[in-house]
Each structure stands twice: as C-alpha cells, then as structure tokens.
Amino acid sequence: MDKDKVREECGVFGVKINTDEAAGLTYNALSALQHRGQEGAGIAVLKGSAILYHKNVGLVSEVFTQSVLGKMPGAEFAIGHVRYSTTGTNTKENTQPILTEYLRGRIATAHNGNIVNAAEIKSRLKSYGCDFAATNDSEVISSLIAYEALNTDSIEQAVINAVNQLRGSFSLVILSSKNKLIAVRDGFGFRPLCLGKNKHGWAVASESCALDCAGFEFVRDVLPGEMIAIDRNGNLESSMVIESDRKSFCIFEYIYFARSDSIIDNLSVYEARFNMGIQLAKEDPVEADIVCGVPDSGLEAAMGYAYQSGIPCVPGFTKNRYIGRSFIFPSQTQRDMAVRLKLNPLKANIEGKRVVLVDDSIVRGTTSAKIIKMMKSVGAKEVHMRVSSPPFRHSCHFGTDIDDEEKLVANQMSIADITKHIGADSLQYISIEGVESACSKSSLPFCTACFSGEYPMDIGHHTKRQFE
Template structure:
C-alpha cells in the first residue's frame, strides 16, 4: 500500500488484522485524510503518514502510529528517504523474520521466502521489536512496543505456514509430523493405509502412519494451479476449488480402509466432498483424523473464520459431524495434544479460535459486521 502525503510517500506491507481500524479511519477522515480502499492496511499507512506530519522522525511516527493499533500486525515500512523499518506487534500474533546476504538485508513473514531469495535466515523478529535498515546497509534494533500478553497464532503451524519454514524457533514440518503422532495416539483406527489431504495434511499423515505402523500412501493427485480453497470468499467457489484441486488416486484407496488426515474442519462442506470422492474411488472405509481441534470461535486477528453460527462444531454434535462428513469415524486432536506437538515454539500461543481465550479483548460484534 503506497500513501502519498505532503512531505513525500511511504509504502507498507502488512500481515494481520487491525480490530480498531474503523475508529482510526474515522479519526483520520476528520483530520482530512482521503481513503481509496477498504483495507485496514490503508488505515495503517495513512496513520503513519499523519504522524510524520505531526513532527518527529520516521521511526518515531511508526511507533506512535503502532501504539494506536489494536490487533495483529507485522509491518514493513519504506520511507521516501533511505530507510526500511520492520515492526512486529507486541503480542506476536503473526510471524516475521530477518535475513542477510551479500546483497543486504531482507525481512519476510516466513524463513522459506528468505531461502528462495538467497538470504540466510538470521533470527525471528521479536514481538514489539522495531528494526531499521538504512541505505548504507546498517541495521539497528530496539524494543519499541509492549509489554503485552503474548500469543503467536497456533493455526500458523497447522495450516498457514509453508512446511519448510522455521517460525519462532520451531520447524513447521516437525510440528505437523508430531501432530500426526499425537493424533494416532489419541485416535487410533483399524485401517489399511493412511492418506493426507494436500498440502498441510501430508506431514501429519506421515506422523500418524509412523506412530500407528500403517503404510502412508498418496491418496490424491493435486492440481498445482488451484490455490487454497479455505480462502475463497463464497461456498460455491470453495466447492469448485476442491473439485478442481484434488483427484483421488484410485489404485491406492480402492477396497482399502483409509485413515484420511486433514488439517481442519471449519464449515464442514469441503471435507465432506473430499471424503465422498475417496468413497467414489472405491475406499471401503474412511476414518477422518483432524490435526486441529474443533473451531468454536471466530478470529479477528487474520484467520479467515466466519461467524460462529456458521462453524460446524457449533451447529452439530460430534456424531452428527461424522455423519455429515460421510466418514466412518472422526477424531480431532485435543488442544493439549496440539500444544504439545508445537512445544518447541519460543512464544506462548493464541488459541482463541479453539478456546475463546484471546490475548486481546475480542470485538463485540459478529465477524460479518466487523468485516463490513
């Protein structure tokens, strides 16, 4: 997001969700700011520009603006001078890391991005930390925000992050593999093979297979040109994405009792289509195992989870969900099991979508009202 103002312009990159964006937008409107989009990232950018115009330096304006933000944010801010600033919110909801190469410095949400661009991963940016890199390649750092109640998003390890990333000292691959091991201990099944739903269910399936002693085989061929169905805005688009993305591998599942490992059940419709596709391919039984607990609560901090009345765990009992999925059995990892699988993380977790306990007070309105 690029914002032009009286003294120049700034560009920001933002990951997260600002829960008081509407109030800040109204404050800035009254001060004469114009808005061209509906994203909270434009509010952040305009707020920083506003604070620059109030006097003080570039870094000071970023910190003053950040102290007015409530919610989740990792920010990169590029000024019209020669400085790049990186900032992580004081709760640490979303990941941010620092890299270095002969070309200079890089900051990214995940270490895999640094690897791809030829940078060496140095360390995670800490919650509340402000990093400044100037045009001469000098880097400085200070704790600019906080203290605050910490809460790294637990769902990053379940679903969002790429498998080859290391986030807050924990390998995403190792976390997902251990989720599968825990699942096998908590919810064993009499089956012939284990299959994972691409992509974020694959490592958990490997862990389940290793713990249970069952062979792990590919259950699907994935169309690599379709993105993640979870983030499509309408149910029809999500259904179409699932149909186009995953084709059952009949030779591996026909006549077999299958343990199917997936990362989550949110609304419950796409999972049912995946199970039915396996049975249509000849699977004799499908035992569904989920590497995250049931979703009972929405998220206001960057995970696209809808209103609570639309979450299947709030509408149906466990047995009813099993039936609606078309599965022969269903097992979710426990919240304790998930946390134990992710115990190598250097930060405490936000597990509000599972437990209703958030590091910050949640918004007192529905997710739909909040987004509108």
C-alpha cells in the first residue's frame, strides 16, 4: 500500500423509491462515490421482509457485473457502500453493508467514519452473547442497533439508543426489514451526508455527486445529530437525536476526499479548492513562468494559484487512467517507476520553465520527490512546491487513514530539510488559518486535528491502530 498518500474515506448511499430500480440506482451512486474507497463494495436490498445483499472486495464495476445485478430482485429500498479500510483488514467479511439478524427482524448497516470506543462496545456485546464475523467497527454499530432493537418495537428508537453510545465519527445508512430506511449523522458532523429527492422517492448519500448520478435533486445536508427515517410509503420524518455543543467537520473533505463537483455543507468543493490556491498565492508568492497541478487533487488549487498570481496555469502531466488499483510491480526498479507509469511530465510545457507545482498534501515526501525529479528530468529550470494543506503532524481518530506520527515527514524534518529531501527549489504549505479562510462559506466549523493536534473530543487512551 502506498502510505505516501492520505487514504480515502468510505462512501454510503441509501434510496427509497416507488419503482423497482433501487439496486441499479445504488450501483450508479456507488460508481460516483468510487473515489471514496476502492477496496470493496456492497449493495443490500429489501424484498418483502428479507434483506438480500451482495458484496466483495474490488471496485464497484468488478463486484457488480451485469449478471450479478441481474440476479438482484426489483426492490424499492436499497443501501450501498464503497470501502477503504480504516479499521479491519480488506476482506469480504469486512466489506459493507453489514447484515445483522435479531429476534424481531434484521438490519443492514453501512458506515462512513471511525468509532473510537468500538472495542469497549464490542467487548460488552460479546458478554451478552453477540457473535462477530468481521473485525471492523461497522459490525459493532450494526450489532449494537440490533441489540437495542430487542428492547423496543421501534427501529428508530433502537437506532437512537445505539448512536448515543457511540463516540467518534459516523454517517450511517440503515435498512430495516420493517420497511424503513434510516440515515444518521454524528453530532459533530465529522463526515458528510446529504438528502436528495425526485418524483419517485428519496435518497441519502455521502456526497451530492452521487445524488446527481442517480437522478436525484440535492435537497440539503443532513444536519449534525439528525436522524432521517423514510417508510414504505415514502413518508420522511426528521428528528434531532444526538446533542452536541460542538460541530467539527473534517476539513480534509474539502482539501482532498470529496469529488470537486460535490457541494458539502453549503460550500462547493471546487470553490473551496480554488480558494485554497488563491490563499497559497497570497501567503507564498514566487517568481515563476507556469503553474502546474498534480492530477487530480491539485488541479483546482493550481487554478486558484494562477488566478491570484497572474502566472499561467498549464497541464504539467499526462495521466495514465488505465493503471489499476492493484497493479503489481515485481521488482524494486519497477516499483520506483510506479509514479511515472501513472503520471508522465509534459516536456513541451515544462522544459526551460520555472514551475509552481501545486499538490494537496505531503505525507512522507517520497512521491513528491519522484514527481519533482521527473519534472527536472524533462528540463524544468526550477520547481517551487506549494501545498494546499498544512503539514500533517498528528494521527486522525475519526476515519482518515494518516500514517503513524513518527513516519510523517513534517515530524522528522524542518521545511528547509523537506525542501532538500524532495528536491524542490522552494516549499511552502498553506497555513491552518488560510485553509479555514478558503472554506469560510461552509456552514460548519472544522476539525483540523491532523494539523494542529487539537482534537474536538477527548480521545482518552485510544490509539489510531487499536481496532485494526
């Protein structure tokens, strides 16, 4: 696994429509959310009182072939998930949705986030006789909801009882055999979740781009602490079920995770990244001939930098879009060439030029070093690196897979030493204040703990790796 990149989150989707196309619409939505996780995918549908599902490791298009989708019966309810494993190994059992049966019914659950007290809850549920087949925190959530459902006739109340025991980040979609689709966003609002509607019904999704691709009009974001329940007749009920005095949205969603055509908490992701580039040019101007963004996540910030600085923005690389996520490099020499197989510098634009190179982050610095070396190998006169996130210094306990703190280059070297390490002529990161300013139109304040170390909740003795 390439640990020189911050890894994607998971993506969730749920739909209730009055046609029988729920599975197909979920497939379309998961394809639009593929950037949030490429390790596994799954869809669960409700047929009568039975929840049927298919899931496996792989991309959406690999897991759901035409023949597989053809075997999924017409249904009005469905939920889906794309996975990147922040907790638990990458196995079929850990792929979501998680199906849980209990005496009064069954539920399927899909989760984006990270539960910091999952180990304690799992231990308690085991003492009650609950069995676990997977090793992720999503199964803990599903089992907790099912356990709470034993004590109430209302699946909504069971969800409320369960989520108020969770500490950490979660955007959940839950499919109940009692003909209910339920969505919940944690009280801090760490992870995105939004609501869409069309003439046939309702949908909830991690990002608005998934609503677009499934044919739903974006209605609004699900509020932090809000639960939405949709019944078999398409009636929607909203209620605030989690109290939290503090809101704290993960700012790295705007920097990198989310797709640029999504709107999250009233802010366009594209606009946020463009503004980051503007802010970088204000904070760290440099004399140069061209601005280039590292595909794909650095492109919008590069445009913003060019707009503010007046330096033309040109393509710096050709991207090979046919290198698979599991491409195998048999030798070290081939592994060293992996970056060039994905990105090849455009000599016609770069040769003899002073380049401002814009990327979203630096984790270990090895990829940045390879990219800069490539640019200089085709004749770049100077390469000045500008980064649209502040330096990573701390672990994330809320679902973002950042490398161990001792392996983060910002904790090992000064900026001057990192500059030498990656071979740049200069290096500057955006400030924490600058990235917050770039995202100021967001309706929520931010979690910047991976940069500042100031966590929005007390994480106690929990460590990032405790549940993996």
